Amino acid sequence: MAVITDDLALPPRRFSLATAIRRNPTITFGAVLLTALIVVAIFAPYIAYSDPFKIAPVNRLRPPSERWWFGTDQFGRDVFSRTVYGARVSLFVGLTVAAFSSLLGLALGLLCGYFRRVDGIVMRVMDGLMAIPSILLAIALITLTRPGLGIVIVAIIIPEVPRIVRVVRAVVLSIRSQPYIESAIAGGTKNAKLLMRHVLPNALAPLIVQSTYVCASAMLIEAGLSFLGAGVPPEVPSWGNIIAQGRTFFQIAPWTILIPGTFLAITVLAVNLLGDGLRDRLDPRLARRL
């Protein structure tokens, strides 16, 4: 109960890795997992033992074995190599979407929180965008042009931005009403300076936390889009594509779905764990809102 912990005087903490890990098992676990996956993605050409694009129809749908660790797909391509390269696509999509939607969301959120006139317009547009289910919006956007990695990323960013804008805006509004900011405004501090000094640092924690969730959701949406046939071009070895192409063979070649599916789930898991851990550390208030 809250009373008790408040009542106790805790000793000053000395930093030790073991303690840090013990205190933040989720962050540690998520970070280690994610780092491992990033390493796999970066060194994909050295890890994959064969060309992920190489078609060899003679060897189609071979089960996992010493020669094909994760089996082969309908074109006889090596699923292991494709999965390893797939880490690149998924992480790239996840990280790019997280980065860009954070930047865009931050900029818009600051604008909205700060300039009341902009707020009305931008927030109506954001409400409108939020009202459209994200995957629906994304496929609709993708069909505007031809599918490619870039357009997939843009199509995922757009529905994610409003979520970030809301978080940032809420922070800005709450900070604005703090007495010290009001006095700073009264004291004639320039807007930009005010933003940099007071608002930005406060908005950062929830932003980082939110962007990890955006990253995880982006990876799932990318896979979903590929699954629906509206994702990156089919020869690109994204996990979504491997699954989408494998799904018609699931009963005779389950490895084409289960292996990339597991990788996708683990990656999303790692990012989510990292996000949960960061949330608990950086922004306990957010814990309630998930």
Next chain:
Amino acid sequence: MLKRIFAGALALAIPFAPVQAQEKVLKAVMHADVRVIDPMWTTQTIANIHGMLVYDTLFGNDAQMKPQPQMVGKYDISPDKLTYTFTLRDGLKFGDGSPVTTKDVIASLQRWGKKDGVGIRLMSFVDKLEAVDDKTFRMVLKKPYGMVLESLGKTNSSVAVIMREKEAMTDPQQQVKESIGSGPFNFAKDQWVPGSKAVYVKNPHYVPRPGNEPPSSFAGTKFAGVDRIELIWISDPQTAMSALINGEIDFFEAPSIDFLPILEKAKGVKLMKTGTLDSTHGMIRLNHLQPPFDNPKARQAMYHLINQEDFLRAIVGNPAYYRVCHGLITCGSPLANDGGSAMLKDYNPKKALQLLKEAGYKGEPITVLQATDHVTITPATQVLIQAMREAGINVDAQAMDWGSVVSRRAKKDPPAQGGWNIFVTTTGGVGSANPVLHTWIGAACDKGLFGWPCDAKIEELRNAFAFAQTDEERKKIATELQTRAIEQVVYIPFGQWTVPLAYRADRIDGIVPNTGLAVLWNIKKK
């Protein structure tokens, strides 16, 4: 088991569940979803299947590909082969109960003659099409065209179905609004859920050919063997297969070849080939209007990139169901020949690039339209793109759904302005067994199909074929035609295959064989 216990418990709990008169329902999954109900307007096979249920045709080609009268009772050809007189069978009625008259027939033929390539060709030789009375009409030709009855009985792409005059007056560029024919079934439009289900109910006004002639492809007596047919659309072939094995459906037109071993083992399920000819024929189409493929040398260079086995393995897998075919006329058909086939047999990617360079190709991007959602075309295109890339060709693969490919391929602009260089498609093996019905072999320039090959000689040969009198003559012309078409590279074939249909032999029988098209009449439910 659990299911049965639950079901049993529920059956006991609800003794008043509505007991319907035992209506026989055939639940079938076809290769595509019924979206267009005008079989003249579109060339889609699924619209054709729909059309064959709802409409009747004047003639039907039998298993030997000889036209036999269907709606027509008797007919007469003048000795100069210029005047055809047809008399309809007695008592023919449309699904709404109105009688079929020569007015309806002539309007229908005229509409078809404006839309379908074969129909357009036929009509170009027709001088007069006139009614003699309500049941008799006359077709007068300018020249003794030899393919009149075959054309009327054609079953691939836009078919010469007979509609009510009201609908037949619809602009051929517009779809008809109602689908009412004189075929064995009525289309239940009110129960139609596009993208999911199309429902057909037995046509009470249908008059089958008398005498119970045994069915032979599209000839013979057709009848409605069930009260109701539901064409259910399941896009994932694996799901459809499981549904068949699980007994949720009775008939599955296009199982994935990879699953045939599972289907063969499944209890109650049987497989059946729909025809003696392979049903599908793969084609790589080059754009003759745009560089580099405006140059025949560049087009021919592409032959060296194609190893048909690679494509067929990727699409079909099991060699029992595919066939390498170094020709444009369906291999295994009477007119199949080896004219020009030597050019198709030299697989040599290095040579391909070298020849391309000699033809002036300097590494510009080649735009390939890449369908992402098609069961066979998607993997075939992927194999092609990979082969081109490995040969060192700069490929600009434009991924899009098949619907977009269909719309994009109609553009004649340069690739940079929304056009294209290459797309992959398939055509029916039955149609491509006949040089006239095989529209993709044509080279009618602007008026031809996408890719717009342009060669007067090819068109002359196709005409000549239609006027040929003897089988030898036909075979000779077909060989010449194929040689010329391969030289010109109207398209690059990558083999042919057939997909057997799967059905619940423990529940239905009477499937008409050798149609090359899934027709659902005559099927009875046990």
Next chain:
Amino acid sequence: MTAYIVRRLFATLPVMAVVAVFVFFLIRFAPGDPAAIIAGEDATAEAIAQVRAKLGLDRPFMEQFFIWILQMLQGDLGVSIFSNLPVSRLIVQRVEPTVALTLSTLFVAVALAIPIGVVAAWKARRLVDRLVMGFAVLGFAMPVFVLAYILIYFFAVQWQLLPVQGYRPIAEGFWPFVESLILPSVALGVTYMALIARITRASMLEVLAQDYIRTANAKGLATDRVLLLHALKNAAVPIVTVIGIGIALLISGVVITETVFNIPGLGRLTVDAVLKRDYPVVQGLILVFAAAKVLVNLIIDISYAFLDPRIRY
């Protein structure tokens, strides 16, 4: 209360207007030429122009827009390019499966997730809690389609307990209806369950640390009364909020689930229409989905008043 509902209803108008404008322009910026598609594969240029004129695609943008808005306000969502049927009819005939799937998923998820979350919070840091949290984190990371195929493989293909695909309307009998919804609901519901279980646990943990729970315990009340009445009722607002947020997630999931299980609902109609560039249908669907979401938000907002007496309007 009524005044509040009316006010909230009016507040949804600008949102819907933004959606409408967005949808209209989104589709008009599409590169594919719908006229060419409608006219058919080997249509001539004249035929395409004719179709374009007929559909009003040749008129100025703003004019098209106003015509469209006017029609929409009259409930006329246009005609499908591919099937030539009114969009409203296509949508109406697809509503039942989607609503049935969404509601059954909602029911399954809420009915399982809340008790799980409550128990996890009650037994915080014990084995049960760790298992629940493990499930929640995993469930949240599991792609719907992968899970769906695994379920189909075992329950439908291997053991043949449940149908592989399809939807049976409730008119065809209750058991077939339920049977056809079990696997899709579970596949779709796992993520959602994970989400609700997590928020329930988090929210309950926070509530259980409150003074009034100590008061309730100091009264010697039975555990279930403390958990279910005193704690859960207080934890309800964030839970209901997340249930609302989750419905948006469900709608996205429905698109995929209906594709996997071949359920003829709005989700599949959407995918089909988008991939085939059936613009009028896409427009109608986005509007319907957006309206549904706005409505759900409204219901959630109103439900707060019933859950927490401190909230007044």
Next chain:
Amino acid sequence: MSVTSGNILEVRGLQTQFNTLDGVVRAVDGVSFDLARGETLGIVGESGCGKSVTALSILRLIPPETGRIAGGSIKFEGEELTTLGEEAMKGLRGHRISMIFQEPMTSLNPVLTVGTQIAENVVRHMGVSWRAARERSFEMLDLVRIADARRRLDEYPHQLSGGMRQRVMIALALSCDPQVLIADEPTTALDVTIQAQILDLMLELKEKTGTAIVLITHDLGVIAETTERVVVMYAGRKVEEAPVEALFAEPLHPYTRGLMRAIPRLDIEADAAGMRPRLQEIPGLVPRLTQPIPGCAFAPRCGFATERCRAEPPPLVDAGGGHTVACWEVDRVRASAL
């Protein structure tokens, strides 16, 4: 039931511990005291001295995930509570021993009506119908002098003022005629005028019902006005116990003396601004409770401390007249000026 002593509650060597990331915290470390029937006992000490934990230990409301009663005994009417079954314990809570908490603003459930919250206690322990329980609730609200009690039954806590809420808490706590009422800082969160009213009310009701009260507070002023006997706690241990007059007349422990010096004078009204009077005047910090403290826990802050104070824990010694104190240097303390 023990009739040998007049004590209704006997606490002996109570030890309550919590597990934290920094180790085991000995929040209560060997505390003993008795409560006679109808008596008012005060427990006083700084925040964190373990007085609230002691109260929660008596009701066995220590959260099981983190804390436990590690030793000692609690006897209520001769019955051992530390080993009593949970169900029997639930039967006692709110019935024979009830409790009032510090924060009236948060101690009532915000989403249930006042009437429900009182009535459920009555239903739980008196086995009466909801209708009867509601009548009893009304009587109790009336008893604690809430005006318009019938209407208030259907109101939610947020519709009541702080003082009213604490009255509701008292009504709730007394609704089943408990033998013991534990009041943990019942007035701390209230402003001064209300504080006095609530304390008066509690004393008045005690007279009526004969309930024994354990009053936990850090406020010696409250102790002086209300209690008969006082236990002073520091760092989880009892350091002094005396009848209230004796304690104020001559505090024997240096810590108690420190507290005395820190009594805020009411005329300063330091708490009128809503600030709790904190007893910061004693120099130094409360020791960490994760390590066993070898000597006197107060030694580091104590002006009288010697080597022995730091090395050996001082035993409780009887200073006469029911006054006990745990200090090695009690004679020096006694000799010095207050």
